[in-house]
Amino acid sequence: RKEVEQDPGPFNVPEGATVAFNCTYSNSASQSFFWYRQDCRKEPKLLMSVYSSGNEDGRFTAQLNRASQYISLLIRDSKLSDSATYLCVVNGGSSASKIIFGSGTRLSIRP
Amino acid sequence: DTGVSQDPRHKITKRGQNVTFRCDPISEHNRLYWYRQTLGQGPEFLTYFQNEAQLEKSRLLSDRFSAERPKGSFSTLEIQRTEQGDSAMYLCAITHSQGSVDEKLFFGSGTQLSVL
Numbered sequence: 001r002k003e004v005e006q007d008p009g010p011f012n013v014p015e016g017a018t019v020a021f022n023c024t025y026s027n028s029a030s031q032s033f034f035w036y037r038q039d040c041r042k043e044p045k046l047l048m049s050v051y052s053s054g055n056e057d058g059r060f061t062a063q064l065n066r067a068s069q070y071i072s073l074l075i076r077d078s079k080l081s082d083s084a085t086y087l088c089v090v091n092g093g094s095s096a097s098k099i100i101f102g103s104g105t106r107l108s109i110r111p
Numbered sequence: 112d113t114g115v116s117q118d119p120r121h122k123i124t125k126r127g128q129n130v131t132f133r134c135d136p137i138s139e140h141n142r143l144y145w146y147r148q149t150l151g152q153g154p155e156f157l158t159y160f161q162n163e164a165q166l167e168k169s170r171l172l173s174d175r176f177s178a179e180r181p182k183g184s185f186s187t188l189e190i191q192r193t194e195q196g197d198s199a200m201y202l203c204a205i206t207h208s209q210g211s212v213d214e215k216l217f218f219g220s221g222t223q224l225s226v227l
Contacts, residue, residue, distance in 0.1 A: 008151070034215065043202055043218035044154065087153050091214060096144060096167045099214060101153030 001026055004090050006102035013078060014110055020074040021105045023088030027098075033064055033071045034089040038104065044087055047073075075107075083109045114138060115219035117203050123225045124193055131189045132222045134203030143186050144216065145178055146202040147171065154202055160186060193226045200224075 006023045013019045025033075033050035048055055050062040050071045061074040071090075075082055085104040092098035114137040124130050136143065141162050146154035157176070159167040162183040172178075175193075180186040190197055200223050204216040 004153075032214070041223070043221050044216075046215055046217065049215070089216075096142075096159035097156045097169060099144075099156065099216070101146075101155070103151065103153045 002103075003027060003092070004088060004100045004102040006086075006088055006105045008103060008105060010106035010108050012108045012110060015078060015080055017078050017109075018074065018076045019078055019107065020072055021086065021107075022070050022072045023090075023102050023105075024068075024070045025088075025090040025100075026069070027090065027092040027100075028066075028069060030069075030090045030092045032091040033062075034091075035060075035062055035071075035073050036087040036089055036101075038085045038087055040085075044101075047086070078107075078109045080109050080111065083107060115203055115205055115217060117201075117219035117222050119222055120220065121223045121225075123227065125227050126193060126195060128193055129189065129191045130193055130224060131187055132201055132203075132224075133185060133187050134219055135185045136205045139184065141183070142206045142214075143180060144204040144206075145186070145188050146204060146218075148200045148202060148221075149198075157188070157201075190224075193224075195226045198224055198226045 035047040036044040037047045038044040050064045055062045059076045063072045087104045088102040116135040118133045143160045145157040148154040160180040175191045178188045200221045202221045203219045
């Protein structure tokens, strides 16, 4: 089993729709969580951190469920510019090698 | 601007050649990471520096790979005797935090390596 798993997608949704995807992790001792966005042939860019209390930034909401060991990302009122791959990142501890990236979920927003 | 510059952006080489990539953080950051990313996968950890000390290496880093950070500022990643399987995006990242568990990584634009 992979340490961090994501549905690869693609998720193909119309503009204005709400879309959500999850990321599961296996290390129950994981301490911090993030969502990154990556455009085609570009570097990953930090989208938002994920806190136990949830985190909202405009149209984006991230949640953490420690009991079930998953994090989620919800995008409301999706825009064409939201089309990208969304990578979840789990930091399993103080070791640098414990920062684990998921394989990403591809999202495509159609007009 | 993430504050990390990588050079070159693209590198095409023949199998068996050596290649070297460079990562330049714009300002001083004591933590610097190298990752490798292949198509359809997330970045995979290669190695990590705190200042000039290389503190961690992944098992992905075979003896053909070496990384340095001689003065604790820029870093280089060298691949000797390249193989086709080395074709990937090589990403450098820094953090702005000071050792907390909340390590937010900021990536350079990467070097895309193609081994023919």
